[in-house]
Amino acid sequence: MTEPARYLSSAQRTIRMEAEAVAALESRIGGEFEKACELILKVSGRTVVTGMGKSGHVGGKIAATLASTGTPAFFVHPGEASHGDMGMITADDCVIALSNSGTTPEVLMLVPLLKRLGIPLISMTGAPDSALALASDAHINTGVDVEACPLDLAPTSSTTSTLVMGDALAIALLEARGFTAEDFAFSHPGGALGRKLLLKIDDVMRHGKAIPRVSEHTPLADALLEISAKGLGMTTVTAAGNDELLGVFTDGDLRRALDEQVDIKNTHIGDLMTRSPATVHTGMLAAEALRIMEERHISALVVLDEEQKIAGVVNLLALLEAGIA
Structure with missing residues (x-):
């Protein structure tokens, strides 16, 4: 041998x-x-x-x-x-x-x-x-x-x-x-594991005036300005005068609209938005938001509060910067 x-x-x-x-x-x-x-x-x-x-x-x-x-x-x-x-x-x-x-x-x-x-x-x-x-x-x-x-x-x-x-x-x-997994995270607050198990969506989401927001009657041209100004590649669409989420309009929706040669000045965003979009809720773990994004192949999620009103928007870049991905 x-x-x-x-x-x-x-x-x-x-x-x-x-x-x-x-x-x-x-x-x-x-x-x-x-x-x-x-x-x-x-x-x-x-x-x-x-x-x-x-x-x-x-x-x-x-x-x-x-x-x-x-x-x-x-x-x-x-x-x-x-x-x-x-x-x-x-x-x-x-x-x-x-x-x-x-x-x-x-x-x-x-x-x-x-x-x-x-x-x-x-x-x-x-x-x-x-x-x-x-x-x-x-x-x-x-x-x-x-x-x-x-x-x-x-x-x-x-x-x-x-x-x-x-x-x-x-x-x-x-x-x-x-x-629980959250109990485990409290014993491991440092490093990637702690971040994944402890960080909540509330900690990384855009909120307040940083949320891209237009009403359903907003012309597409104005909605594009809002998307550009907020830099998330999307905007929430609400009922006029309140925070009730009706839908979202994303870069993907824009490409489809341009393929159909829509009139961007006279077409309302409500006619082009994606209705019933994927959402998450305040208090949810950021890692869970990442899983939803990966499964649905999307880069942003609207965050709703307990009253189902818009509380914020979380995107993939924010999760990457927080060390979740």
């Missing part, structure tokens, strides 16, 4: 072994997992995750996933907890302790302290009969038959198994809490 082939064979074996370890987790989702969820949902404080070594690295990720999906959480290093960081844990919290062997000294040292505080203790180990598992209020078995490491020493399949179980716990709690 050539050297490159050995690389590929080793990688494929590792992936296969870890996939098998993860697949075996599904059958372990039962009463103990349910109890863990209920314990976390009942506490008024936070979920504290702890673990040593590789389990600690995995624990940091699990804590971050919990925190970003509606379960307030943070990671505490068990070694540091013995030297002052226990003060970060209160009687209102619960603890998730990770240890593949269930015998990690630094983690076991915390157990009597947690018991004195009366804190619910949830453990994830690969040893259901271990000291940590037996001391826990709920134990989730994340054990694997063999590590992907050919020496069966380096934590590989076991850490993957624990990480996936942590994700399963976070998502079960997310759904139990009714956590």
Whole structure:
């Protein structure tokens, strides 16, 4: 076997072994997992995750996933907890302790302290009969038959198994809490994700005098001046004297009108407008407006308020500039 082939064979074996370890987790989702969820949902404080070594690295990720999906959480290093960081844990919290062997000294040292505080203790180990598992209020078995490491020493399949179980716990709690996409955005206000989930149409639409607006009796020539002045490539068409939307007139409508050789001075815009155009409402997410534009192949939408009156106009350029697209 050539050297490159050995690389590929080793990688494929590792992936296969870890996939098998993860697949075996599904059958372990039962009463103990349910109890863990209920314990976390009942506490008024936070979920504290702890673990040593590789389990600690995995624990940091699990804590971050919990925190970003509606379960307030943070990671505490068990070694540091013995030297002052226990003060970060209160009687209102619960603890998730990770240890593949269930015998990690630094983690076991915390157990009597947690018991004195009366804190619910949830453990994830690969040893259901271990000291940590037996001391826990709920134990989730994340054990694997063999590590992907050919020496069966380096934590590989076991850490993957624990990480996936942590994700399963976070998502079960997310759904139990009714956590929404908007809730998620509040945990991720920076970057593209936050903008897409938090930005509302009201934040980017043209409003007031910036809205292109003509009445249905406006001559086409005057309507073109309004379109040019407002720079959106369209105008709203309203009933005379109010903000009731009757239709829109766009660049596409203009091309069709010119093809038909309409008299631009004597033809009213009401005779050429598109009736019942696509609209959106105030309070809607800007990302939803973008989806509608893409589906309908249009570049602007009229925004209506609760009384179905014109509140503004949002166009594709404004969404692009806001970082939505």
